[in-house]
Amino acid sequence: MIWFLVIGLVSGWLAGMIAKGGGFGIWGDLVTGVIGSFIGGFLFNLLGISTYGTIGSIISSTVGAIVLLWVIRMFSHVAPAAQKKE
Template sequence: MLWFLFIGIVAGWLAGLISRGGGFGIWGDLITGVVGSFIGGYAFKFMGIAVYGTIGSIISSTVGAIILLWAIRMFFHTAPAAHKKEE
């Protein structure tokens, strides 16, 4: 269980770095990574790609988290923090 949470945190942090330039904090990274692990698992299974080990789990979770963030931005049009105008 702790290993699953660790992979979720790492995957959420990596997805945040890739898609917006920074993480979302410990809880945001955890939620993004855990939900992304389910999405990535289904996406990889759908494409017929098998993943093994810790690195494979982190990669599939990160891909799933990036898909999740893309879908959220597509429907809610949230701007990355780096591009928000300071007032």
């Protein structure tokens, strides 16, 4: 259970960095990563891709979290943090 949360935290942070939105704080990264792990597992299963081990879990969770962030940003009108003007 704790390992699942650690993988979710890492993948949420990676997705935030890759999607150019920055991190979302520890709780936001954790939630994004955990939800992304379900989405990534579903998508990889749908495509017939199997992942094994910790690295495979992080990769599939990160892909799912990026998809989640893409969908959220598609339906929200808030600009990503990288594009906000101060």
